[in-house]
Amino acid sequence: MARFLKNKSKSQGAAPGSLIFIGQQKMKDPLLRVVQYNNESLKEEHPKSLTGIEKYIADDHVTWISLYGLHNTKYIEQIGKIFDIPSLILEDILNTDERPKLAEDEKHIFIIFKTLSYNPDIQKIQIDQISFILGKNYLISIQESASPYFEDIDKRLASGLSKIRSYSPDYLCYALMDTLVDGYILTIENLGSDIEAQEKQLLTADKKIIEDIYRYKTELSYIRKNIRPVKEVMTRFMTSDSDLINDRTLNYLKDLKSLVTQALETIEIYYMMVADQQNIYNSNISNNVNDVMKILTIFSAIFIPLTFIVGVYGMNFEYIPALKYHWAYFILWAVMLVIVIIMLLFFKRKKWI
Incomplete structure (x- = not known):
């Protein structure tokens, strides 16, 4: 299966807004998790279904609803009906090949993000899609799998000392995206360490070196494809005039945008470094x-x-x-x-x- 463009034969010829899952199923049964918090309290539950999920939302606390298992289109359809989410947005959420983007309407802000992780065993970048739906006093996150990407956020919430407990859900959304962008930096760093370590072997005529060079170029291109639109997401998030975004969150978003820019610049540096390594290898062979x-x-x-x-x-x-x-x-x-x-x-x- 192609990595840069996934198979969309299921949705070929379907009407716009059709809820068709495009991607690879990564878990058997979907899971639900609801976290309610404010300055004084923190409560976590694991409902068996989405029926009555709206009862968890109230003005005196922030509600974070997590759905693990993007492949279940019935759950996505039910979320759309409960929270009045347009079918076109739901269609994008179900398409794991969708580029990172931000859309909004009068009631919500919709964000599609990607997670990055470097698997040293297969020496490839692995990606999951995470979607955020920001509403008044609540945030919905939808993941492909139950991977603990936000374990650090859970710890900050449990400590009671984090700003998350006293800020609105837009800050929670920022904190989750910040965690993912930190993952970008870590993934690029791990891949970059392998690239830099290869410089010592360039003067040998080992065939494996050129194979690694082409693999690194592919992985860097794959990362760049999924990170480059994130900068656009940050810009739209910062310039949005939605009432769902608090002014004090804007400074944090500016810092996050700077971090995304740093990640993109680092990718470009490593891409040029790999290109130079290829030239050195070819010169050595000549x-x-x-x-x-x-x-x-x-x-x-x-x-x-x-x-x-x-x-x-x-x-x-x-x-x-x-x-x-x-x-x-x-x-x-x-x-x-x-x-x-x-x-x-x-x-x-x-x-x-």
């Missing part, structure tokens, strides 16, 4: 070939006059000077040896050997 050709040329140049002499005295003429001379054979060897020595000295003087 130099090795040139060294071989130089040696072969030297041998050829030495044997040209020797072959001429042997060819002349190998002709079938009856009268050839010194042909019947007693010491002619040894003199011929001496002459050829002198020619070889003179040519080697000449090549050495020219620094060709």
Whole structure:
């Protein structure tokens, strides 16, 4: 299956807004988790279904609803009906090949984000899609799997000392995105360490090096494809005039945008570094070939006059000077040896050997 563009044959010809899951199912059954919090309290529940989920939302606390298992279209459809979410947005949420984006209406802000992780065993970047639906006093996060991407946020909430407990849900949304962007930096750092470590092996003609170079270029392109739109998301988030975004959250969003820019710049640096490594490798291969050709040329140049002499005295003429001379054979060897020595000295003087 292609990594840069997923198979959309299921949705081919479907009407706009059709709820069709595009991607790979990563867990068997969907899970629900509801966290309610304010300055004084923190409560967590795990409902069996979405029925009555709206009862958890109130003005005196923030509600964070997490759905794990994006493949279940019935759950996504039910969320759309309960919270009045347009079908086109739900369609984008179900498409795991959707680029990171931000959309909004009068009641909600919708954000599609990507997670990045580097798997050293298969030496590939793995990506999950996470969608956020920001509403009044609540935030809904929808994940492909139950991977604990927000474990640190849970700890901050449990400690009771975090700003999250006293801020509105837009700050929670920022905190979750900040965690994902931190993951971008860590993933790029891990991949970059492998790229930098490869520099020591560039002067060898190992075929595996060029294979690794092409693999690194592919992985960097894959990361860039999924991170580049995030900068646009941050810009739209900061410039939105929605009442759901508190002014004090804007400064944090500016910092997050700067972090995304740093990630993109680092990707470009490593991409150029890999391109330079490829050029160095190709130059090294060319130099090795040139060294071989130089040696072969030297041998050829030495044997040209020797072959001429042997060819002349190998002709079938009856009268050839010194042909019947007693010491002619040894003199011929001496002459050829002198020619070889003179040519080697000449090549050495020219620094060709």
